[in-house]
Amino acid sequence: MTASHDLEAQLLLDNQLCFKLYAASRAVIRAYKPMLDELGLTYPQYLAMLVLWEWQASPPEQATVKALGERLMLDSGTLTPLLKRLEQLGLVQRRRSSADERELCLALSAAGLALRDRVLPLKQRLLCESGVDVNELEGLRESLGQLLALVRAHS
Amino acid sequence: MTASHDLEAQLLLDNQLCFKLYAASRAVIRAYKPMLDELGLTYPQYLAMLVLWEWQASPPEQATVKALGERLMLDSGTLTPLLKRLEQLGLVQRRRSSADERELCLALSAAGLALRDRVLPLKQRLLCESGVDVNELEGLRESLGQLLALVRAHS
């Protein structure tokens, strides 16, 4: 194995961590599709709901668009239309903060809260049908967390 | 730790492998941005070019849109406009196969071929500046490959 081989190999698609990440992410989102179709949500909408459900149990100081954006690492350009759709679906309420009119506060509607109960059974079923060994995923989740921390630190 | 705690924990964002994948993928794409800006490419365009460069060294039976789509796991709805943009940039040539008029054959222009030489130095610099330890990424790449194979097998 020569040095130039090593270098050239760095341009092979299959050696690209970035491609594997990108492809795996889309593949997992695709795997979630049947479940999300039943819930009537898109994947990023589902992630937003996860945060809002979490906030029910342990409310943050401010349940604003900004806070949600920091949690999901998404900006208002993505979240504003997404949240308007969740509002249209009757799952989320959006209202300006009275303390600071710049902030938009987010709250779950009754339907949004109720939707939570349908998720776990669907997710269990998905996990079963996918035939994925949960224990195998532990290590991956940890490595991903490290990579994420690393990339975020250097940006 | 009760059973219901275990279940509830499955809805916490930070416990979602899917979210970590999704966030890490976007973070890595963001990290590539400075390099891709210099090349004048978007991230999926870069991936397409990686495949086309690879095909120079070892040509596939058919260098078609379909073959590229299988390699990148993307469909024509994504690739058609993307490839038209690469053609506009003067990097790629698109022409119907004479053997089968349904197929669209892809080829690199001289400029497309030449662009390859600028990638490795930029990538080396990116890797250095990011401060990422390449060895740490090996394990992650392997786990991702396994996950990818797993999810693809069950779809």
Next chain:
DNA sequence: AGCAATTGAATTGCACACAATTTATTCATC
């Protein structure tokens, strides 16, 4: 109080992703 700088959302514009449909071509079978 007055005003510049900052902040939080919204908006705009571009490029994906992907489902669903359409169109053109080829294949298979009769």
Next chain:
DNA sequence: GATGAATAAATTGTGTGCAATTCAATTGCT
């Protein structure tokens, strides 16, 4: 050789992502 099924791209429509800008509200400073 006609024709129905299959195939490869292209098209259409919806929903992100994200950079850049705009707008309104607030904060800091004098």
